[in-house]
Amino acid sequence: MDVSADEAVRGLTRPGMGTENAGPVLRAVTRMTRPRTVVEVGAGSSTLHLLLGLRDAQEEAAADRRVIGGAVTDDERASVLHPRSALDDYAPRLLVVDDISVAGTSAHQVSDAARALGLDSLLTFVERDFFDLTEQELDAWGPLDLVWLDAGTQADDAGFLAALWPRLAPGGTVVLHEPYLATTAETRDGRTACRVVPTPLVQDLRRQVAVPQGEFDVLTLSEPHKHRQTGLLLLRKHAAWERDRGVPFTEELQALGETPSVGVPRLGAAPRQPILAALADATRRTVHSALVLNPDTAEGLAARLGTAPAQVTEALTVLQRAGLVSYEDQRWSAVDEVWQP
Template sequence: MHDPAGEALRALTRPGMGTENAGPALRALARMLRPRTVVEVGAGSSTLHLLLGLSDARSEAAEDRRIVRGEVAAEERASVLRPRSVLDDYAPKLLVIDDFSVPGTSAHRVRETARTLGLDAMLTFIERDFFALADHELDAWGPLDLVWLDAGTQADDAGFLTSLWPRVAPGGTVVLHEPYLATTVETYETHETHDTYAGQDRGRVACRVVPTPLLQELRRQAALPDAGFDVLALGEPHKHRQTGLLLLRKHGAGERDRGVPFPEELRALGEIDSAVAPRLGPAVETSGAETAGAETAGTGIAGTEAADGILAALADDTRRTVYSAVVLQADTTQGIAERLGMAPARCAKSLAALERAGLIASTEKLWTPVDDVWRQAAPRRPRPRPQAVIPSKQGKRRVFLEGLVPLFAPDRRYPEAEVNEILREVHPDVAALRRHLVEERLLARADGRYWRP
């Protein structure tokens, strides 16, 4: 069967150069993430993989839109879709920055191939040195959902990230090639001695594949509290060059740590109480503030935990129906099932989940509602911390403002609305706090965005 895209990819790909896995992975990412704005630094066969992935995603998005609108019957697919996310037209674009300075580059052929395959409407070539682009030119691209960096050295990659990361949208992903490198390391021949280097002879030089300096630095940053991004390095153990992919994903707006222990969240979801969190690294310490007010009071769940448990329990249609039946009339499991025309086993499962949430209780085989649970949930919610007072004297105000700087992550640009949200927890006059922070040069501001200088 004739496959124009496959033939074009084979013509663009240099055999043995090690990109045979990276390209298909990028195509799969484009389908999975459905990015609207994609940036690639360094054109090549990967450009075509990205375009094909965006074309696949566009076709799938159009089909999902028809399903949500009821034009196509597909119940199972409809059950997993978020309607609001698929109703808008999906029109992705790929911006490729390449100055064609690399000898033997296939960039010109990529552009011609995209035109032949009818994919050029999504493609914009920027024939420039990336580092010659001005800030306003980068800003004009809008929020970036997917970035592919495959050009230059480790220092170049660091420069690309410095420029592009603040412009990556929440939930956006940056992909880099070669997170590992082959290098030589000096080993020692050890003689019998207790001294560290006495009795050791230099002389053996071995080749090792190790994480790149950039990967090590990014792992250190990601390990810090509130880093705001995840790091995943995928290696290819059978190679020592052109190996693997490095993925950096910026956290979305709703991905802050909720501060609730793992077993308690499972219980709120109606799952088993005996689950133990897996320990893949050092134990995570839980502060006293996170566990305060967690004492049980009659129903087994209190305060915020009770409220979360109620919401989780009543998020299910069947459990809401069963709970309504109990509220209207105390009854046995069999009686409730018969009144609702429901299988007893299914009814019993919903009753057990409602009991764990503290909404109902069993007395003399009758299920009755627990009215107290609603009063217990609301008063125990965490109280907002007291508002601070902005010192009037410049010296004291400077010290006060310096204490606010850690609220903002380094190397991240915040829109003004998010800055206001953060500062409102400190003092209601967020405009004054913003102004003081900028005047003291503790925050920088440009084009409606703020960052730590």
């Protein structure tokens, strides 16, 4: 970060807001994803990090277009670039919504700081309460690529998500501040102790994503040295190209010419909800029951059950993801351990 930008960020940073680590992450995410339309709810030092990330991304995109267009020779860089990135100019923008009503923040300084850094052309500041915006005003923003939420309560976060998630473009990302909260708990000896736990919103989103064919990813980043204003929650909406191909893990490895040393890595105990979801379909129940009775190949199962091979493969993919079946020695079998407590 250049000296003037560093000074500007320090001038807007408030220790109680807890974004000293979140800001640089937001800048990096912006550079990585090159979003065209970014929305921030709750202005402050993070606004400058987002603007600096957009400036960096714009400069890098222009340099990459010169490489792809042949104006600059850089074979190593060209080897990793997608040719489509040279189709048009990259013209990002940041829409910031803040009514500047919260005491102790630096929201009222954001516009002047952006202007001093020459970044004001990327910024549109909407001095309003987010929940006063109409559906038509939100629609006018177009598809959103990156959203940063750092204002209000847990209930407000739920409201922000309800309004903005449908407007998030496929492949887009929402970042929320403070996925954990401090609470108190009574210990066995009767003392009261502070505990940091996932927020109700995080818990529910984890339940939503833990099903077959989930449509988004959830990642929390913790700051274990804090008990408030801690960490980040990242939600990424799947794009169409990320759809499940319907082919089991081990078969795809073999198609790539790789020999799997193990089956699908099971990271922890298989939760019950994905199991129930996997068995909610009649075809999947039939395939699973058949494997409980006798391990078999996918082709053998299709012949035994009189079911189309594509349906059997799709069923096996979902059952494998739920931990109900495994693939070894070119045969499928039921996993009994999944039912252990």
